Amino acid sequence: MKTILLIEDDVTISELQRDYLEISGFKVDMAPDGEKGLQMSLSGTYDLIILDLMLPKLNGFEVCKKIREKKNIPILMVSSRREDIDVIRGLGLGADDYITKPFKPAELVARVKAHMARYDRLIGTTGTKNEIHIRGLRIEPDTRKVFVDETETMLTTKEFDLLYFLANHPNHVFSKDHLFEKIWGIDAMGDMQTVTVHIRKIREKIESNSADPTYIETVWGTGYRFKG
Missing domain, CATH: 1.10.10.10 (Winged helix-like DNA-binding domain superfamily/Winged helix DNA-binding domain)
Incomplete structure (x- = not known):
């Protein structure tokens, strides 16, 4: 079973997202702030991270940057901010995708599945390509x-x-x-x-x-x- 780390401080939103992801067959761990999310992301084994931008203690930009220094798993950044500069900064720090609130939970699940499938295809070709x-x-x-x-x-x-x-x-x-x-x-x-x-x-x-x-x-x- 694929495991997702959901870093979101809004309990109502995180529980709704968790429910939809679990119905779709994923295991979901949740972190309520940036510091806890960073700790879990570096110490745990996850197939994808859903990262909110506006977080207490440590914002999503900083969390994304620190994760990318250690791991290259897919990161889906989530925010209510629509400014182009936030999108550019998030992608520049290593986020694989950026989704703006509000969005339908089904859209989030679709994005998650698409990124996981693409990542699995890329890492599942060991020994088939030349340097x-x-x-x-x-x-x-x-x-x-x-x-x-x-x-x-x-x-x-x-x-x-x-x-x-x-x-x-x-x-x-x-x-x-x-x-x-x-x-x-x-x-x-x-x-x-x-x-x-x-x-x-x-x-x-x-x-x-x-x-x-x-x-x-x-x-x-x-x-x-x-x-x-």
Whole structure:
């Protein structure tokens, strides 16, 4: 049985979400604040984390950042705030998706299932893919590790998926629409800024100068291309 950690301070909301998730066959643990949620996320074994943004003691941004320093499991960020800057910041810190309150519990369950299925497909292919070596960059799909000049750099789940997809198709130009659908899925929450944020974060981690990238090139008016 898949286990979800639900970090939400509103008891009414968290119990409703828990009930819908349990009916759908998931085991759910709950944390009432950011500090407890961070502690449970790092000490426990979870298949996905649902993380509210506005939390007591430690906000969702800080919790997401600290989780991402240790783990790459899917994180679904939830908030009543609709500002683009919050979406960008959440995705930039490593959240895999962002859903705005109010939403139907069935929509939350659908998002959870979609992210788990995609993650299972990606980690369930051990031994079927070859490493990619391009100049000083090495990508290991079996272990989902990335090395730059033999030094490991930590990528989030979606950052790795996006980098691996581009590197697997060198010199091919992909539109932001195509990349979003391929990596996040057609029914995922977000828009093209999601792709832009993740490309920027990847460049910061693998490029010696992210302002003058040697791996992922922007093709203005079209999209992105990995230079093989």
